[in-house]
Amino acid sequence: MSHFDFRQPPFDVLTPYERELVAKAADIVFFPAGATVLEPTQTAEFLYVVIKGIVREMAEEETVAVFRHNDSFDTRALIAGHSPHRFEVYEEALLFTLPRSLILQLIESNAVFAAFFFQTVAEKFTALAQQRTQNPELQNLLTARVREVTARAPVFLEGDATVLHAAQAMKQHKVKSLLIRHNQEVGIFTVSDFRDVILAGHGADVPLAKLAHFSLICCDIDDYLFNALLTMTHHTVQRVVVTEQGKPVGVLEQIDLLSYFSNHSHLIAQQLERTVSLPALVPVAQQIDKLVHILSGHGVKAPQLAKLVQTLNGQLFARAWELIAPPELIAHSCLVVLGSEGRGEQILKTDQDNALIVADDCPLTMAEITQITQHFSEALDQFGYPPCPGGVMLSREAWCKTVSAWQDTIYEWVNLPREDSQMNLAIFTDAHAVAGDRSLLQQIKTSLSEHLDSSDMFFHHFARAVLQFDTPLGLFGQLLSHEENGVATLDLKKGGIFPLVHGLRALALQYHLPETNSFDRLTVLAQQGHIESQLAQDCNEALSFLLTLRLQQGLIALGVGAPASNLIEPKRLSTLERDLLKEAFSVVKRFKSSIRHHFHLGGL
Incomplete structure (x- = not known):
């Protein structure tokens, strides 16, 4: 017989006496696949805690939440008396049942336990609203003092x-x-x-x-x-x-x-405004990490979470720049972030991707500027953003130039399509200004558009990178993994995220779209008729799922002291997650086929 797990929130905050009450009242029930646990408008008599199996919360035929091991449901129904949704078993499930009267008693007697349920009732539930909560971060939030x-x-x-x-x-x-x-x-x-x-x-x-x-x-x-x-x-x-x-x-x-x-994030923004030294920014940067764990655990989707992190990171970088760079440099330069950070699709900290555009009439010499940019890169390292292995940092000469020098570089990248040129241009295309004179970035992007209009072969070479990696989906819909050291993994970025992101980047360049975020690019491309609306919608959902899955796996890795990566082990996914991953890769294949046809790239 399974023992109730009191290590999971909110049961980990119960007193010994309250735990004894739960242990005595907990019963175990079995539901076969396809069975209904709770119907809409049915009186909720129990709180259910999943021992094994999968239960889905359904709004008619749409899955709005998924419950797995140690997840509990439905707290809203306990408070309101009934749920507007149906709870059905996806994989045969073994569940603990806790009487409604006991849960209400615990809410009355234990303020921290009650906080968990109060917050759940107040939140808007989305498709991933009931993912596993990261225990330490949730406890930090629930046990905050006045x-x-x-x-x-x-x-x-x-x-x-x-x-x-x-x-x-x-x-x-x-x-x-x-x-x-x-x-x-x-x-x-x-x-x-x-x-x-x-x-x-x-x-x-x-x-x-x-x-x-x-x-x-x-x-x-x-x-x-x-x-x-x-x-x-x-x-x-x-x-x-x-x-x-x-x-x-x-x-x-x-x-x-x-x-x-x-909105725990507004406190971070306020602290950034008040901070007057670089060392004081270190704990603020750490709070951004905690916020990611908390909001992800509460079901915030990766695209929305990434945009929030982009905003906070931008404020952090801008504040650090203000503390390091003299006013005359700030007024005569534009600090930009690149790649996924520039697109607003980076959530977990990886490495630095940034550049500096210096006005031609800047009063400082490049030697003086180099000392300042080196200091800035070292500060970001202290904040938890390690140096970029490829050297894409403003502290490197290649990524810190005057406007004129940047314009010359853009010309070379477009008209001399070497492999490194294509990669560098892809990184720079997603540039997003975070501090200084933003008009300097616009000058460079205007030059880029002008060069692209006069280069017939550019897009053919640029878009071909979409076909660089195979989609890990077999003929019969099976996931194709690569085994190394006895562990079978697949790469989410190479197999799905990169083809979608880069294909949208190529289309955005071709049609001179100012948007840098992939989801924003999808929306505009569909509105302008450059991509079929259903494919755009499917790509939106597929990319969102892939980013969310990568985030979840990254948080798990960080939780055990391992670095976050793009590799996942399919066998560790639930049946539902594997099915959704297959669907996402199927969409990626359709999108790649569309890009291949659009840019005349030849066979896959």
């Missing part, structure tokens, strides 16, 4: 102050609540109380002592954030008074608290 969120400093007025004084103080201090001192007590007066003042017909001269609420709803500064949120929810209030050793030290607004949990 002192980690900057509470608003309290504004005090005496009890004999009037309603008019309250209005003036709120406007002056830009707050929505005031603490009122009266007869050695402390009360609270909020913007909502103005409504009651008007309805009761009071004038502006009424003393606040008659209107304030002296039964304060408080939370300790060292309490859990989610406990504060549940306190607000329980009392139907929008703020609590934060106390330290019994004394009011702040007011925690619901909007600030919800922002912390729903």
Whole structure:
């Protein structure tokens, strides 16, 4: 008989007594493949935890979530009473059942356990919403303390102050609540109380002592954030008074608290703005890594997560550049990121891919600039971005040039289509400006478009790279892997991601599209009729799945101390994942065939 695994969230935060309750109440049920566990509108009596097998959450015929070993479902149904979706068994499943009454009891008694369910109810579920949660990162989020969120400093007025004084103080201090001192007590007066003042017909001269609420709803500064949120929810209030050793030290607004949990990234952005030294940027860079783990564990899709990471990385790089480069260089140059970072498709940190475009009239010499760029590359290394093995970094002469020199280089790349020229141009095509004078990058891209218009053979050579790697899909739909040291693997990048990305890059260059992100390129190409709409939609879904799968496998590798890579072991995938991977590679084959025909590349 299987034993309940208390190492998985949220059960890992239960007390010994609560664990005993769960162990006694847990029952095991078996469902064959195709069976329905929970129907829409059916009363939810249990929380289910998967021991083995796969269960799918279905919105009619669309799969919106997949549950595997140690995943639990359906917390929304437990809170609401029923689920709008159907839960069906994809692979025969063995499940733990925990009574609804027990789960509600634990929610009532354990604030951190309750936080897990509260957050789940609040989130929008997508197709990958129930992927395995990375335990340490989730615990960091769920066990955050009130002192980690900057509470608003309290504004005090005496009890004999009037309603008019309250209005003036709120406007002056830009707050929505005031603490009122009266007869050695402390009360609270909020913007909502103005409504009651008007309805009761009071004038502006009424003393606040008659209107304030002296039964304060408080939370300790060292309490859990989610406990504060549940306190607000329980009392139907929008703020609590934060106390330290019994004394009011702040007011925690619901909007600030919800922002912390729903958008942890805004805190990173604020810290970047306030940081005044390079060493202080190191922990901020580490927080970006933690954010990736948290959001991925909560079902954020790879394309959306990548764009968020691109934004935060861009802010990090720009802040570091501001701290390193003198103002005259910043004003006369453009710092750009390249490759997948430039496309907004890089999530996990790999290596540096960047360049610097220097204005022709920059007052600094190239020797002086080289010292600055070297310092910048060393700083990125400290942030967790190691040097690029291929040397694609602004600290190298080949990637730090004046506008005129860049224009000459672009001409050579287009008209002398050597292998390294094609590769370098592909990297630069995805350039995205993060700091400095962005018009300098536009000048280079304009030169590139002009050169392409006069080169008939360029696209034939450039697009041929799409056919460089075979798609690992056999005649009968089997996945083709390569065995080395007894381990059978396949390469997601070579087999699927690169052909899609590079084919879209070639089309974007041909039609002079300014977009650098592959998904954005797909959208515009379909809108302009350059790619068939159904193929574009299929490519979108296939690329999204491939990037998500690579991210998941990368996080698993990093979790055991191994480097993230593009290699995966098909045997470690679930049946559903393998089927989806086959479908994705089938789309890649169709897309490659379309590119081959479009650019007249000959046989596959």
